Amino acid sequence: MISTTLRIEQPSGDGFVMTPAPPLTWTTSAETGGWMQASAEIECDGSIRAHVNGRASVLVPWPFPPLSPRETSRVRVRVFGVDGSSSDWSEPVDVVGGFLEEGDWTAHAIALPAPDDVAQPGLARTEFSITKEIRRATLYATALGAYQVAINGVDVDDQVLKPGWTSYSHRLVHETTDVTSLVLHGSNAIGIRFAGAWATESYGPPSRQQRVYADQPHVAAQLVLEFADGDESRVITDSTWRTATGAVQASGIYLGERFDARREHPGFALAGFDDSDWRPAAVVGEAREPEARRSPAVRRIEEIAVCDVLQSPSGRIVVDFGQNLVGRLRIRVKGPRGTTVMLRHAEVLEDGELAVRPLRNAAATDTYILRGENEESWEPEFTFHGFRYAEISGWPGDFDPDAVTAIVIHSDMERTGWFGCSDPLITRLHENAVWSMRGNFLSLPTDCPQRDERLGWTGDIQVFAPTAASLFDVRGFLASWLRDLTLEQQAAEGIVPFVVPNVLSSPVPAAAWGDAATVVPWVLYERYDDRALLADQFASASAWLDVIARRAGPDHLWSGDFQFGDWLDPTAPPENAGEGATNPDIVATAYLFRSAQIASRMAAIVGRTTDAERFEELAESVKRAFVDEYVTPAGRMMSDSQTAYALALQFDLAPEDRRQIMAARLAELVRENGYRIGTGFVGTPVIQDALTGGGKMREAARLLMQTENPSWLYAVSMGATTTWERWDSLRPDGSVNPGGMTSFNHYAFGAIADWLHRVVGGLAPAEAGYRVMRIAPTPLPGIDHAFVEHTTPYGRARVDWRRAGQTIIVVATVPPNTTAQVELPDGQRATVGSGKHRWSAAAPSEPEREPISLASSLAELIDQPSAYHALRDSLDEVEPGLAEEICAHTRWLRGRTVAELLGEGRRASARDGLERRLDALRGESVA
Template identity: 40%
Template sequence: MNQLSFPARVIFIFLLFFFIHSSGFSQKITVKDLTVDHLVNPFSIDQSHPGFSWKINSEAKNTMQSSYEIRVGKGLSIEKNQVWTVKNNSDQSVLIPYNGPDLESKTKYYWQVRVKDNHGNTSSWSAVQFFQTGLDQKDWIAHWIAVEGKDTSSVSPMFRKEINVQKKISVAMAYITAKGLYEARLNGERISNHYFAPGWTSYKNHLQYQVYDLTKSLKKGLNVIGVSLGDGWYKGRIGFAAQKQFYGDTRALLFQLEVTYTDGSTEIFVTDDTWKSTNGPILSSNIYDGETYDARKESVGWDNTGYKENDDWKAARILPKGNEKLVGMSGPPVTRHEEFKPLKIFKTPLGETVVDFGQNLVGWVMLKAKGTAGTKITLTHAEVLDKAGNFYTTNLRSARQANQYILKDNATQIFEPHFTFQGFRYVKVEGYPGELTADALTAVALYSDMQPTGSFKSSSPLLNQLQHNIQWGQKGNFVDVPTDCPQRDERLGWTGDAQAFATTAAYNMNVAGFFTKWMKDVSADQLENGSVPFVVPNVLSPRDAGSAGWADVATIIPWDMYVAYGDKGILSTQYASMKKWVDYISSVAKNDLWNSGSHFGDWLFYRPNDDNDGRAAVTDKYMIAQTFYAHSTQLLINAAKVLGKSEDVEKYETLLKRIKEAFVKENMTANGKLTSNTQTAYVLALQFDMLPEANRNQAAERLVQNIRDYGNHLTTGFLGTPYLCHVLSRFGYDDVAYDLLMQESYPSWLYPVKMGATTIWERWDGIKQDGSFQTPDMNSFNHYAYGAIGDWMYKNIAGINPIAEKPGYKEILISPKPGGKLTSASGELETVYGKIKSSWTLLDGVFKLDVSVPPNSTATVLLPRTDRKEKIGSGSYHFEYKY
């Protein structure tokens, strides 16, 4: 080699390096991140064919799985207890359905997988994972219990039961649910890190239960189970018009503990009238109004052994068995996440003591205090300060968002709520004894336990803050259901907001389980005629349904989740609901035009105060309805094709053609101008292919001219905004899309950032340029809908795109589009196959792109300003050229 010239040596080394890293020789392949139905070691699998998924680790480039082998058994030694095995020459590694003997209820199954790759390598068997099936309805022998007499008090009741375990324990599993919210304890400790259990579902249709493994915490001998109940969504104030007891007037507990002993015998402990109940220190707890806790009323040790019950403890009342359908928990629980210490503690101009945590978040504040018994400390929560720097709560409407703590004797106490949550950045503290210091306060963020999957950053600090705001808007509003706002007297699962943001949500976090759970409630609350409510779970009037862009959640989110996660199961589960929704529109349409019903339209579009010259960007609501009629029909066709429903494909393709013809006839002039000459009108017409191809470029030109007429500002609302930049990019106007994205003055995405926002606002000008506020009736400062721009940022700036024909990023399109004076941008996304990376820089006229593709995936790379199209397999790649 010493005799080779320098260039030859370089080439030789490169070829040697390429050979080593491209061949399968000496390369190992392993399997990791095993899940069942998107969950890690789940305890309450209800369905008969759960899906197995895994990821592959390999350092070799261009690695694809060539076959897999799964085995399932009833013991850790799967080979000795095997119930099913399957071998398949396939590259599929996502949601492979179990097809063995019928699964038995309340049974733990163990499983593992091994794979072969296209280089001839075979992995070892993966680490053993498990899933446990839930309880059948017939397996429930526990009784629903409530307090003695009518449940009229606002005080949270406490239930307790002593149980005597007389043998050595092998396995102990607890099954718990409640009407209301519960917090369960065993021998003085919380049994889990879950909050707001059993979660919010369409209670009239199904109620979730949770399963907890208590094997390590249950002990031989005497044990004490203690459970507190709160009003929650079930009984507390929810919805508008001071609505209470929407689902029922009685908080109740259902608890079943099944213990298997080492000798093989079993014992079941259940709720019945041998349980005792009394009132606890939580005097009231309401999701909107907060919690009042009186430490003087604590029963110290009530949830542990050695406690002596007094006469206040009464026998629990057994409730008649109802027709509740109990289902296993399918989505992630709400858990604690980030904690924040105060940035500053200060006095406002009005003399109030206020704490600034620096981030608008959802959760609560832990308070440490010491004082004389009876001292009342009140924490009131707000998102913003007013123009003068005073504490501002008018936008909360009737929600109090206040927690009150009443001290016992002079011992140091730490308080936090149990059955409520607040949306806030600022906290007003009243009644604190002594000097209030930062160590007395900690803000805790609570949201559904979704793993972060995506990250985006660029050379623009403003864009990076926008991405931060989008992520925190998602965290604050994904509290078991996708809420529209987490602070005022609303906090409802508005369907329009959710569908607008779903694809962005799937970039930021793993929302597969979150939306799978919620979409079951969309189906459950769907009206018999097929119409879909404004909010889910539906706590409004049954008549409040069928708004275009809101009700279309029935078709949009199932398809989006299929594309993001390759989950054919959600299409199968939701297909009947998708079809019912499209058929409902058809039933009310006249001559294929959906020109009836009540619609929100392009909600919160640009509407200047003085509209004498017709500058308000009003888009005809029926025009919007027709575009979503077409969109939902197209998505139904897509789903029918995936599921092999050929008759439906033919039927709805014929319908779709008529819908688009009716749109053109009704809404387009002979010269190609739309009757509503707004950005939203052109965006929706182009996004959903409503116009003949010959008219589309002209329509895109009209859209661009409209944007220029508004000084490079958007005028779109909730329905137009998610698609605005996508349409511009599709028709070759990336420069205009960047002009909108980088616009710093109102209305724009960066205007709130410049105004100090740490989450996405409900309105483009929630805080006006003079420091005053928009109308307080509807002015949330944590409202994720406009954060839908994140989808375009990931897809077009970072360039990470799914391909619907190969969903779940089985095939990837890497297509970054530099612009907006950015000199760099990068994105990462943890997919069901592994991590995708796309990072670029543009300096001194040289474009550099680094791409990583996970094993068992492939990618097509489109290099900007070139005709180059590179097809690549797994591995890391670098591209560099003069731009």
């Protein structure tokens, strides 16, 4: 039995396509193993047919005449296999043009005529009449700010904070909504609620924040009415609309929202409402023509109940939701008119109170003033917060935790990737990365969701893009953001700003941040086979390479410029996150090579042969210069740091004759550091690949499973439910890191999740879009089983593995129309087609180790976890906290003995206890 499911690539997800020629993707289900498509037939409107020869089924170009605005077509597909099989026609999919033709935007931008304050939220309304039979009503709307439209008292959709944040100086987007069911024969009304949101926010360093886009929000909308007789009319925003301030007295992304229910205008979006005391709208001017939004909408995704109610030392009510999340609260409350309830948000507690210092200038406070009628329900509309805890003050009567719910909001992306394993801490680490992505993929990829920042930092998404694509379908989301990157880059003469949209100072080029112009499009190609996006973004990638190649000059070394370096390396001081162990010039030149290599590959795919050769030559020149400058003939890096070796190995900058030496040195550095992480934003995403790629599985396992600070699992062991910005955002004593930049929801270090999928779970694309996938699980020491599952463009794929004695059992599911290259832990190799497969492989053996004594080296001790824990227990027996004080600053060297570590002072007092414990371990080993 063969069946086919057609998907029209419409990232907006609202029933419309935002391009006249949307690509088509279909997946096939087949009971026959090894099924491969020979051809496909696509039908449009029951008559026009197109044929596709071969395997193509992902992002297939639209084979019919381009759509017109609001044109509806019905499309279906059927497939034929190389084995002679065929499917029935798929269920038809309606395709509706949600875009506008150039010049078809006629609405005016309107605002409050005399706002009470800057960034004043407001209401706008108008009425219209329909006397003929309506065939279709389509609403196009946008805002410099955020808005919602209601027709005849009903909101037109379930989106929030629309149209989201784009580079407002260069690009506005509009929503397209079918509102036919909301318009009535006779009198109708349209009401718009709006606020400033991102458009009127102040940005910049805490002491120098300023507005970038506007002092006041404005909105624009046009309702296109199509009648059964073929006529058409429009209702557009203009000076005839009436405006007023409403119950939302103040609103800001950082501020929060103040809502006075006594000032509501119930029924303002209904016909017949008395707006005689409202004022005519101020026409701001012809709204810049917006383009159709292509990224997924922001929506309410999940509701979370209070899991605990606490009383702070100051006597305040604090509710705990058990999960650091992004969104806002919905409350149900009853009390006297004028009662004021305040909701203040924070990610963590410190000394039992909300830790608000990390919020900096963000008030993160919502205020509700009761109207005093029966039970009232309220949720702020034009703001969001990052929080796990909320402090509630002014609650009338006894507080009921069931009356407060956390509403999780983010861009409505499809979840596509899952991972789990036998170690619950690692599984939780993966879940933390998921939650941090959810919280920071709200309209655009941000750095953090809680403080007075929440910006689209290019470096953060550059390192996280592979993980993002492993977890969710981010093609439309990141393609939209890349469009803004290109526009901002054009305005900066090829330089990619630190943040997109750019609301900071004039851009200067910075490695790893600006390289988002090459890396992010390449990731989308690798994961989705999106060649059209590569073509769209090639000019951006090329412009970035031209900028940084000029900075490097004829010696091909990018040096001497400002760089973020290996940002937030744990050795960097709290107030200088870029002052880490790795020379920033090494980072810069490594990324120059990587971007040149990617640009060459992009050019080759999009048919730009000359550019492909030019960038390949640049890459080779940079590699030679890098090796000559930074790698000694003996295989040592000039920065003898984890990040330096990891970059050289993973970016293919290590000379072939020195790769194993450099991999061994990386492993030695990890051991010397006590298997604690020593990397920042740049090194963290690649260090585990560098270790496992160099055959250092045991070192990778110890680094992954470390729970001491700094490590991935340290935060998990401290109760984190999201990924932290700093390795020690929360100190072991429960205090918040003293740095002025501390977030508990920051996805960069969560980039480890992609490695968990590809290497530990063992599922990765071997060709673009998973057309060919790689199945190569890595049973790391200490992990007994793992699984990874991913919804590829061809369908669901999955790998499970488990230990059974000295055998590894691997079970994999490969979707139809794909193949898989299989490499098992014992070296077995195979190529298989679709279906479910099972293999057995010999488990990797663990080397026997000599018992540890005081004469053993520190390297030998740290390599045996039981002996290391015996040392810690012995030190803490002498004095609580002594173990961390000593172990965190010890280099675990081969040339230094345990006895030397415990040579004098308080340390010497631990010798007897350690000898006793080591003797017990030797006895256990003999037994």
